[in-house]
Amino acid sequence: MTGIVSYLVFFSILASIYSLMSLGLNLQWGYTGLFNIGVVGFFAVGAYTFAILASPPAAGHIGGFNWPFLAALIAAMIATGIVALIVGIPTLRLREDYLAIATIGIGATIQLIANNMNWLTGGPNGIYNIPQPLSAYFSSNLGYNVFFLVMIVVILLLAYWSLERIVHSPWGRVLMAIREDETAASSVGKSGFSYRLQSFVIGSILMGLAGALYASFIKYISPTLFMPVLTFQVWAMLIVGGSGNNRGAILGSVLVWALWTMSGSVVQAILPSTLQVKGGAFQIILIGLVLMLVLLFRPRGIMGSRKAVVFAGESKTVSGE
Amino acid sequence: MRFGGLKAVDDVSFKIREHTITGLIGPNGAGKTTLFNSIAGVYTPTAGQILFKGERIDGLPPHRIFHKGLVRTFQIPRPFPEMTVLENLLVVPPSQCGESFWNNWFQPARVREEEERNHDKACEIAKFLNLGHVLDLPCKNLSGGQQKLVEIGRALMADPSMILLDEPGAGVNPSLLAEIIDRISELHERGITFLLIEHNMDMVLNLCDPILVMANGRLLMEGDAQAVRSDPRVLDAYLGGEPEATS
Numbered sequence: 383m384t385g386i387v388s389y390l391v392f393f394s395i396l397a398s399i400y401s402l403m404s405l406g407l408n409l410q411w412g413y414t415g416l417f418n419i420g421v422v423g424f425f426a427v428g429a430y431t432f433a434i435l436a437s438p439p440a441a442g443h444i445g446g447f448n449w450p451f452l453a454a455l456i457a458a459m460i461a462t463g464i465v466a467l468i469v470g471i472p473t474l475r476l477r478e479d480y481l482a483i484a485t486i487g488i489g490a491t492i493q494l495i496a497n498n499m500n501w502l503t504g505g506p507n508g509i510y511n512i513p514q515p516l517s518a519y520f521s522s523n524l525g526y527n528v529f530f531l532v533m534i535v536v537i538l539l540l541a542y543w544s545l546e547r548i549v550h551s552p553w554g555r556v557l558m559a560i561r562e563d564e565t566a567a568s569s570v571g572k573s574g575f576s577y578r579l580q581s582f583v584i585g586s587i588l589m590g591l592a593g594a595l596y597a598s599f600i601k602y603i604s605p606t607l608f609m610p611v612l613t614f615q616v617w618a619m620l621i622v623g624g625s626g627n628n629r630g631a632i633l634g635s636v637l638v639w640a641l642w643t644m645s646g647s648v649v650q651a652i653l654p655s656t657l658q659v660k661g662g663a664f665q666i667i668l669i670g671l672v673l674m675l676v677l678l679f680r681p682r683g684i685m686g687s688r689k690a691v692v693f694a695g696e697s698k699t700v701s702g703e
Numbered sequence: 704m705r706f707g708g709l710k711a712v713d714d715v716s717f718k719i720r721e722h723t724i725t726g727l728i729g730p731n732g733a734g735k736t737t738l739f740n741s742i743a744g745v746y747t748p749t750a751g752q753i754l755f756k757g758e759r760i761d762g763l764p765p766h767r768i769f770h771k772g773l774v775r776t777f778q779i780p781r782p783f784p785e786m787t788v789l790e791n792l793l794v795v796p797p798s799q800c801g802e803s804f805w806n807n808w809f810q811p812a813r814v815r816e817e818e819e820r821n822h823d824k825a826c827e828i829a830k831f832l833n834l835g836h837v838l839d840l841p842c843k844n845l846s847g848g849q850q851k852l853v854e855i856g857r858a859l860m861a862d863p864s865m866i867l868l869d870e871p872g873a874g875v876n877p878s879l880l881a882e883i884i885d886r887i888s889e890l891h892e893r894g895i896t897f898l899l900i901e902h903n904m905d906m907v908l909n910l911c912d913p914i915l916v917m918a919n920g921r922l923l924m925e926g927d928a929q930a931v932r933s934d935p936r937v938l939d940a941y942l943g944g945e946p947e948a949t950s
Contacts, residue, residue, distance in 0.1 A: 566783065567783075571861065
C-alpha cells in the first residue's frame with residue numbers, strides 16, 4: 383500500500399513538472415503560434431542554473447554557492463529568460479519557421495554544453511547532492527515527497543491562475559490577434575515582434591522553473607536527462623490535452639505521462655531481457671500513435687481550444703476579475 | 704513602386720484633401736492595391752514620398768502608420784477568424800493600458816476601467832454597423848459582407864482621421880452594400896476622410912468626389928464623377944485600348 387501511495391506521489395510530482403512545461407509551451411504555441419521545438423534546452427538551463435547555485439561544493443566543477451532554495455529558483459528562471467531573449471531577439475523578427483530551426487539547434491547545443499563544459503556542468507558525470515528545500519524537517523522519504531508534491535501543486539496552480547488571467551487580458555488578446563493574422567494585427571497598430579518576444583520569454587521561464595524544480599526533486603542531474611525526446615513528450619502532452627487551453631495542457635501532461643510510465647512498466651514486464659534496451663522505442667511509438675489518434679478524432683485535443691480562445695462577450699470581467 | 708523589373712506604380716502623384724471621399728478606380732492590374740499597400744506601409748516605395756498631415760510616412764511599418772491616424776481595410780477581409788466580433792474590435796484601441804504585461808498585475812483597476820470604456824465603445828460601433836447581434840460570434844462564422852463591416856468597425860475603434868477602404872463593396876450583397884454606402888457617408892459627415900478603391904461604378908460615382916483613375920501603374924486622370932464619366936481615356940483603359948508600354 384505504501385508502495386502504491388509513494389509511487390503515486392512520485393508520479394504526480396513529475397506530472398506537475400511536465401504540466402509546468404506544457405503550460406509554458408501552450409503560451410508560446412497555443413496562444414502565440416510560436417513553434418518552439420527546443421523545450422528541453424530551456425528546461426536544462428533552469429535545471430543546471432538551479433543545481434550550480436544551490437549545490438554544496440563539489441570537486442571538478444564550479445559550484446558550492448549553497449544558495450537558498452527560493453533564490454536559486456528565481457535565478458534559474460531569470461537565467462532561462464535571458465537565454466530565451468538571446469534566442470528570441472534575432473529569430474522572432476523572421477517568419478515562424480526560423481524559430482523552429484533555431485530552437486531545435488538551441489536544445490541540442492545546450493545538451494552538448496552540459497555534456498562537454500566539465501568545469502561548469504560536471505560534464506557527463508553531472509551534478510550531485512542538489513539540495514531539497516526543508517528536507518531536514520522530514521524523517522521519512524514519503525513524508526518529504528508529499529510535502530514536495532503540495533509545494534509543486536501550489537506552484538502549478540499559481541502558474542495556471544496567472545496564465546489564465548494574463549491570456550484573458552488585453553495583452554493576451556493582442557497575442558491571439560497576432561497568432562490569427564499578423565498582417566491584420568499590424569494594420570491595427572500591433573507590432574508582432576515585441577509581443578512574440580514577451581510570450582516566448584515568459585513561456586521559456588516556465589520551462590526553466592520546471593527544470594529547477596526537477597533538479598531539486600531528483601537531486602542529481604546529468605546530460606542524459608535532457609534528450610530531445612523530452613521536447614517531443616511535452617509537445618505530445620499539449621496536443622493531446624488541447625493547445626490553446628491551459629487546463630488541456632495540464633490534463634494532457636497527466637495523461638501522456640501516465641501512458642508513458644505505464645507503457646514503460648509493461649515493456650519491462652513482457653519484453654525478454656534481450657529486447658529491454660529497445661523498450662524506449664516502443665514507448666515513443668505508442669505516444670506517436672496516441673498523438674495521431676487524437677489528431678484524427680479530436681484535432682483540437684481532448685479539451686479543445688475554442689472556449690479558452692473566446693471569452694464569449696464577458697470582456698468586462700475579463701481584464702481583472 | 705517597383706518589383707524587380709516591373710513598375711507596378713509609377714509616377715503617381717496626387718493630393719487628398721481633408722474631409723473628402725476620394726475614389727480610386729482603374730482596371731485590374733492598374734496598381735491600385737499596390738498604391739494602397741505603399742501608403743499603409745506594407746511596401747516601402749522604391750522612389751518618391753508619401754506625406755500624411757505634412758509628415759513623411761513612406762517606409763514606416765504598418766503599425767506606426769496606424770498610430771498616425773491612418774487606418775486601412777483589406778480587399779479580402781482579414782478579421783481575426785477565431786476571435787469574436789467583440790474581441791476583434793477590442794484589439795484595436797491604440798496604446799491600451801492592459802496591453803502591457805505588467806499593468807495587468809500592478810494596475811488592474813485602471814485596466815478594467817479602460818476595458819469597460821472600450822467595451823462600451825465597441826458595442827456602440829457594432830450597433831452603428833448593425834453587428835450588435837453577432838458580437839459574440841467568432842468572425843469566421845460571419846458572411847463576407849459582415850466581415851467587411853467588422854473591418855470598418857476595427858478601423859473606427861481607432862478614431863482615425865483617415866480610412867483606406869480596399870473594395871468595400873466587393874462580394875457584398877446589394878442590401879448590405881447599400882448599408883455600407885450609407886455608413887460611409889455618415890462617417891464622412893462626422894469628419895473622417897476616405898480613400899477607397901472600388902469596382903462598383905454606381906457606388907464610386909455616387910459617393911466619391913474627387914475620383915482618381917489609374918491604369919498601367921500610372922495616374923490617368925483626376926476629376927469629379929461627371930469628368931470621369933465623360934473622359935474617353937477612362938473608357939479606353941477599361942475596355943482595353945492599346946496599353947502603354949511600361950518597361
